[in-house]
Amino acid sequence: MNTLKSIFFCYGLLHSLLLSAQDKPFPQNIPYQVKIEVSTEALEKLFYSTGTCKLQLSPTFQFIGNIQNRTEKGPSVSTVLISTENMQGAMLSLSRSVKPNGSIQYTGHLLRLHNPDGILLIEKDGHYYFIRTEQRYLVAE
Numbered sequence: 001m002n003t004l005k006s007i008f009f010c011y012g013l014l015h016s017l018l019l020s021a022q023d024k025p026f027p028q029n030i031p032y033q034v035k036i037e038v039s040t041e042a043l044e045k046l047f048y049s050t051g052t053c054k055l056q057l058s059p060t061f062q063f064i065g066n067i068q069n070r071t072e073k074g075p076s077v078s079t080v081l082i083s084t085e086n087m088q089g090a091m092l093s094l095s096r097s098v099k100p101n102g103s104i105q106y107t108g109h110l111l112r113l114h115n116p117d118g119i120l121l122i123e124k125d126g127h128y129y130f131i132r133t134e135q136r137y138l139v140a141e
Helices: 002-020 040-048
Strands: 035-038 052-058 061-072 077-084 090-098 104-112 117-124 127-134
Touching: 035 040, 040 052, 040 077, 040 090, 040 104, 061 090
Parallel strands: none
Antiparallel strands: 035 127, 052 061, 061 077, 077 090, 090 104, 104 117, 117 127
16 A cells, blocks of 8 residues: 555656646746846956956956856857856856857856845847846756
8 A cells, every 4th residue: 555655656746847847938027127237348258267257247246256167169159157256156157159240149147056046147238237036047958
């Protein structure tokens, strides 16, 4: 009898895990009230930094971190992974891609250990912003 209960329990657990792992659309109504504008020059400096990087990304946001990994995926895409020193347990992942027309697009996010919120890099009207959002929207990759 205990075996039968265990089988039903495992089946129910597996079923709930499969349902929760399905793709969910990215919400279009993320609140932008907590946003920090970042210059493209500051983002570009992060891709050429070595070792420890310390940049004033905006008047209210100083970033201090160590380069953990740098990856080149062909001539047009590069990614950098930076562990932060001024935010306990946070990792910043940034990607830079060169489009066929020559323009550069930046994407990225900062995940913080033991914190329900993260930071997402977005582009709006030609400007880049870090916005605070729930980490569940950041780990869909």
